Amino acid sequence: MPQNINTSIVAENISKSFGSKRVLDDLSLSLEPGQVFGLVGLNGAGKTTLIRLLLGLLNPDTGACSVLGYNPSSHDRMYYRRVGVVLEHNGFFGNCTVSENLSFYAQARGVSADALQQYFSEYWADTAIGKDTRKVKVLSRGQKMQCSLCRAFLGWPEVYFFDEPAVALDLEAYDQFCAMVRKAQSGNATIIISSHQLDTIEELCTSVGIMEKGKISLLEDFAGKRYQEQWVIRSDYDVTYKAIIEDVCKSEALYKEDHWEFCVGGDIQKMVSVMVTQLAASGASIFEVTPAKTDFRKSIRKFYDGGAGV
Amino acid sequence: MKDIALIIKNEWTCFVKSEKGIFVIYGVLVLAWSFLLSHNAGAVSSETGYLWLVFFSVIVSGNFANTTFVSERMSGSLEILLTSGISRSAILSGKILFVMGMSGFMGVVCFGTASGFGGLQGKEITGLAGAPAAAKELMLYCAACFMNASCGAWLSVRITNPRLLHFINLFVLGVIVILHSVLSYFIALTLWSLVFALVVLGAVFYFRAQRDFRTERVIQPVVY
DSSP, rough: OOOOOOEEEEEEEEEEOOOOOOOEEEEEEEEOOOOOEEEEEOSSSSSEEEEEEEETOOOOOOEEETTTBOGGGOOHHHHTTTTEEOOSSOOOOSBBBHHHHHHHHHHHTTHHHHHHHHHHHHHTSSSSTTTSBBBGGGSSSHHHHHHHHHHHHHHHHHHHHEEETTTOOOOHHHHHHHHHHHHHTTTTTTEEOOSSSEEEEHHSSEEEEEEETTTTOOOOOOOHHHHSEEEEEOOOHHHHHHHHHHHHHHHEEETTTTTEEEEEEESSHHHHHHHHHHHHEEEOEEEEEEEEOOOOHHHHHHTTTOOOOO | HHHHHHHHHHHHHHHHTTTTHHHHHHHHHHHHHIIIIIIIIHHHHHTTHHHHHHHHHOOOOHHHHIIIIEEEEEEETTHHHTTOOOOOOHHHHHHHHHHHHHHHHHHHHHHHHHHHTTTTTTBOOOOHHHHHHHHHHHHHHHHHHHHHHHHHHHHHHHHHTTTHHHHHHHHHHHHHHHHHHHHHHOOOOOOOHHHHHHEEEEEEEHHHHHHHHHHHHGGGGOOO
């Protein structure tokens, strides 16, 4: 039976080996409702193993995990009705259509036919799978992934496990996925996204963990970087310009060669506009105003290289 | 029960939407086997004629077990099914019942066709007089189907190479039939004792499959 808890997902000192290979080594993790957690790591780092453990498909050798207060290893059917899943294989019955497959999984989850109909027409009717009446086995890889996502969000569960969810999605389908994740997050759902696509992680996640050698390291200040964009203004130098920029963005501004670098949060467009207006009014020659390129990929690379950045 | 019904319904939907060639193959198989049951089995020996029935069950239920259990593991869809909100016990029971139901249906069709060809193992089975004999044969067939379905379910979890499933299924059934034949040589055993043995062994395999379905072995990778 689930306990009354404030954390959605808890893993305490879990270890898992396959033969002589130790895939997870004394790993601990705690995620709260509303958290979108990005899981990155090299191939074979143990991302999928962790997700399978949290789903009860595998059992830990040592340690314990709990999701929504359930012990996943107990395989409680009520637990599975409260989680949405996208795994490596789509799990659809190839000889059946999209609607037949969704109908089956809706019944399995206890979602009524009316609720399924309403959900599908509201979110998926205008997508590539919306009006497709072909058997699933003839759909493209991207369409199958859309079907998987559609099934995962069915009934708006409280916890989601996504293993490479954005693979093969076209631009529209990707935007749809991002919108669905944000909606689930606004409903206080906890979401784990395991992916090699760092753009997806950066765009959606509020925190990031890097898996290596069976352990998980949290990427510090990811949330800060996520919500505070770094901007660049190319202009001449004057000490008053520095004061103007720092006054508006409430953080330190650095002048490097020919440009100012600073971080800005909140209503970014408005703040940058105010800043540029004030700089121009004080006589600055402004050549370029642009958001700086993300350093997320660099941070991950530094971690693998054993350097700073995490 | 609702979940078991859902699994059976889903298996049925997947089956009826299979390639049409499958139905042709099953049709030819039923026709050929019913002719064997009707004539050749009786012509060889009425004492060993039941073997045709028992081994027909391997072909039919072994094949269905292969499709419903092993193919799910091969395609990876079992992982999703296990996390779908249906209990593992219901998934297993539903699939075994589907295999038994389909095998039973094909057995009845085979019996009916054999009857149309002139009787079962050379004996008329039409009318009330032939009913007990036909019922006994049908019971034997159903017991063999149950054993095959349960054994197939258990093997689908235990073996890593699905190509061996049919062979091991046939081997297990063969061992039971041979043991029954050998023992019949020393003590008076009826066909009912074989039915009983198949049901008991089927139950053993069923409970072992139930136990293994709760382990992580159920999602182990398939190896060729």
